[in-house]
Amino acid sequence: MFGRKKPVTGARDAAASTGPESQAPSSTGPHDRSSVPDVREYYTALGYGHIDLGSLVIGVPQGRDLNVALDPAGQPEFHVVTQVSRVIPRAFAAPKSAGQWRTMVAGMREQLEQQGADVSVVDGPWGRELVAVLPGAVFRAIGVDGNRWTAEVRVMATPELADQAAEEGREVFRHLLINRGDGPMPVREQLPLTIPDEIQQALTQARSQQAAQQQAQAYQQQMAAGQQGGANQQGGANQQGGAGQQGGARQAAQAGAQASPANPQAAAPSARAAAAPQSGGRAAPSTGGTAASSTGGTARRRDGSAMDRLRGEDDDL
Structure with missing residues (x-):
């Protein structure tokens, strides 16, 4: 209505x-x-x-x-x-x-x-x-x-x-x-x-950490794509009976796995920021959350569609 x-x-x-x-x-x-x-x-x-x-x-x-x-x-x-x-x-x-x-x-x-x-x-x-x-x-x-x-x-x-x-x-x-x-x-x-200023500094740090995390994720995806390509080559070698090609593909896959970070998320630790309200009396202390809070919490960028944004905000309710 x-x-x-x-x-x-x-x-x-x-x-x-x-x-x-x-x-x-x-x-x-x-x-x-x-x-x-x-x-x-x-x-x-x-x-x-x-x-x-x-x-x-x-x-x-x-x-x-x-x-x-x-x-x-x-x-x-x-x-x-x-x-x-x-x-x-x-x-x-x-x-x-x-x-x-x-x-x-x-x-x-x-x-x-x-x-x-x-x-x-x-x-x-x-x-x-x-x-x-x-x-x-x-x-x-x-x-x-x-x-x-x-x-x-x-x-x-x-x-x-x-x-x-x-x-x-x-x-x-x-x-x-x-x-x-x-x-x-x-x-x-x-x-x-x-x-x-104190919030701006925390946000600057959060942006840097997000950039590092995105780079780590991109690297992981590239390594996964390389491994998949090696597996496809291996399958082709088996069909053709080429044992040499098969061994080369296995070596490439193993090298790719060793080069991939074991935990790419560790390259982008969570940022914490202080968002202290100005007040005649201060706002209630934070108990934590997924964004930077009045006593600290993770500042996080939300990507995706509008619906993904809306849905993503429900994490710490």
């Missing part, structure tokens, strides 16, 4: 502010950052930690972990994680007129249906929410158009916890702060993030 877009704060809140003493907006966000006089006090009053990424400020409720991972383009994205859900907030440049979120939902729906997902569009507090049922997982996209920006959270959960995960996603979504900036940007382009 398609819902009507609900009002969202932003330019209206900013216009209503009368000065630095005005209170943070009380209506449901996401909010323009300009409408919140003191970001730290805003999240402290909620009992949240937060991380300030320049164009996007993410609140981290008590009991949640903040992880960072690399998207398929190698760019960092931040996840708010519990044992129930993984919530990925993002913000995009948008035209002055509303309607971009509607277009984004239509595009996601088409892509997921092409990959075999069972997709529906339901009515949520902000209007349209896209829900895709995948093997062993449920993906939900919640979004809304603001003042020249579109905010979104993507929520992943197992089917039996999908409803609870949706509420956790909405809780993060309603307290996002967006700083669109005044410069021109192509519509639907993701707003650039300002990454804290």
Whole structure:
């Protein structure tokens, strides 16, 4: 069922502010950052930690972990994680007129249906929410158009916890702060993030480790292909009765096996990073995860199709 877009704060809140003493907006966000006089006090009053990424400020409720991972383009994205859900907030440049979120939902729906997902569009507090049922997982996209920006959270959960995960996603979504900036940007382009130095260093290390792991995997594949080729030559030698060729093929296969690393994964150890939220009170300590977390976890790049990405996020739920 398609819902009507609900009002969202932003330019209206900013216009209503009368000065630095005005209170943070009380209506449901996401909010323009300009409408919140003191970001730290805003999240402290909620009992949240937060991380300030320049164009996007993410609140981290008590009991949640903040992880960072690399998207398929190698760019960092931040996840708010519990044992129930993984919530990925993002913000995009948008035209002055509303309607971009509607277009984004239509595009996601088409892509997921092409990959075999069972997709529906339901009515949520902000209007349209896209829900895709995948093997062993449920993906939900919640979004809304603001003042020249579109905010979104993507929520992943197992089917039996999908409803609870949706509420956790909405809780993060309603307290996002967006700083669109005044410069021109192509519509639907993701707003650039300002990454804290300690996280940037960890991501640089993770990229290096990923490159090493990819090289090791490529080498292993080449060696496997060489062994297969040697086996084919061996079979041909047997058919022709060429004992010399057979012996040569066996020697080549043995040499290839000796040259192949016994454990190519060992060439690319897992990276660990610290993603410490800035807060009036800090975010809850991490208990671990597959992305770089607030106390450490593996930063991992996710490749493959959109469905593979969605499915892959379920690893540490």
